[in-house]
Structure formats: structure tokens, C-alpha cells
Amino acid sequence: MDAPPSYTTSSHNQNPPPLPSSVSHQQPTTQSFNAPRSLNFILPSGFGVYSAGTLSSDMVIAHSADASKSSPLFYISVHSGFSSQPSVVLHSQAHEGSPPMATAELHSFSSSIDIDIFLPDGKRFQTKMKKEGTFTVSHYFQAPMSNGGMELFEWKSSSGAEVASLNGRSHGKKLVRSSTGQVVAAWTGPTSGSRKKGKMSFMGGNAGDPRAELGTAWELIAIISHLALAERARRARNSAAAGGGAAGGG
DSSP: OOOOOOOOOOOOTOOOOOOOOOOOSSOOOOOOOOOOSBBTSSSSSEEEEEEEESSSOEEEESSSSHHHHHHSSSEEEOOOOTSOOOOOEEEESSSSTOOOEEEEEEETTTEEEEEEEEETSSSSSEEEEEEEEEEOOOEEEEEEEETTTEEEEEEEOOOSSHHTTEEEESOEEEETTTTTTTTEEEEEEEEEOEEEEEEEEOOGGGOTHHHHOOOOOHHHHHHHHHHHHHHHHHHHHHHHHHHHHHHHHO
């Protein structure tokens, strides 16, 4: 197994060292890592995902639409199936050249998604998200817990209170801890606009945040798993639109 990146504390206000322009799925880049926002958390408890403002499908994580332009937190690069890079890369800083915290690889002829996590302590974890069901679909993965155990989690479609609390579209997804049935995160799309792609929030657990118990690896798997699902949905829409255009043009 390749050595994961090494991480050192840095600040958004500091100028990072020169970084490579891309990241290889086989050989992760080794550079610095942004300090956690609070306690041992990497991401805010609630955040938006916005277009990076480029011609690509790249995105950024930020507190708000304005902040996505002036002070984004993390960069998300998206790569086509013809690229040698992973389908979705969550970078450790607010620019594409920074090393990965998490990657997801989509497959053309399989519904499974390969997930790779690079932890701040230098450890690396790999898992696979799989699809279950036909009419009622869920996507499930295993994640390591801070206590050393493993647990199963599922992304499920929802119009419940957790999704409604995000003040976006009425229908979204919730992440359920299978052992307890507890909703630990939720995602919804925006009601309008083209730059905002969605909003996610961690919820439940001690003091309203499950990450205190579930740990950093789970936190990263939670976000990259849904980014991967969103990218798969985007590709499906584009494919359907292309097919419809071809049929209409005929």
C-alpha cells in the first residue's frame, strides 16, 4: 500500500508551499493539511457546496455563497471517466493543487463506489459504498469508529425533519447509523440558483454533533460518499440530456 500524505497544521491565511497541479489515485501527494475548525472536526457542522466558478464541474465547500468566492474552505475537483485521477477528490485546502483528504472512484458498469480516506495522523482507510434496493434505494458503507470498531451507515432518500431543517429543497437525503437508526447527517439541494449545489449538516450525537463519537474517518467518508452520489446523479442527468438531444435531433 502506498504511503498516505503527511499532514502538518496550517492556516487559510498562510501562503501554502508550492503544490502539484493534480493528485494521483495510486500515489497521493504529500503536503500540508488545514487545521480542524473546532475540537477535532475538519468540516463545519453545517456548510454549503458551491460551483468553483470554472468551466469544469469543480466545487468548493464554504459557509455561504459570498464566502465561496472570497474565503472557501476546501476545494473539490471532479474528473471524467477518461481521467487517470479519481472521479471526485476532496482536497485539504481551498485550491486544486492541495493534497487529498478523501477520494471517490465511480465505475461505469457497477453501482459500487470506491472510497479512500487520508487521515491527519497519517493513516489511510479504504471502503466501498454499495447500492441496495430497487424501488426504495439506499447506499451503504462501513466506517471505522474512534473506539476502533466498525459500523454500517446508509444514505437514504428523505423528506423528513432533518432535511427540512436545512431550508433547501423539501426532498433530500439522510445518513442513518444502522446500529441505532439515528440520523447523523442530512443533505439537500438548493431551491434556486446555479452556483449552490447543496447543503449538508451533521446532526445528533453528543451536543448535537455525532463527530465527537464517530471520529474523523467517519466525517470524511460521510462527505465524500455524498459528493460521489451527487456526481453520479450529475453524470446520469447529462447522459439523459445528451440522449434526448440526439433523439430529438434525429
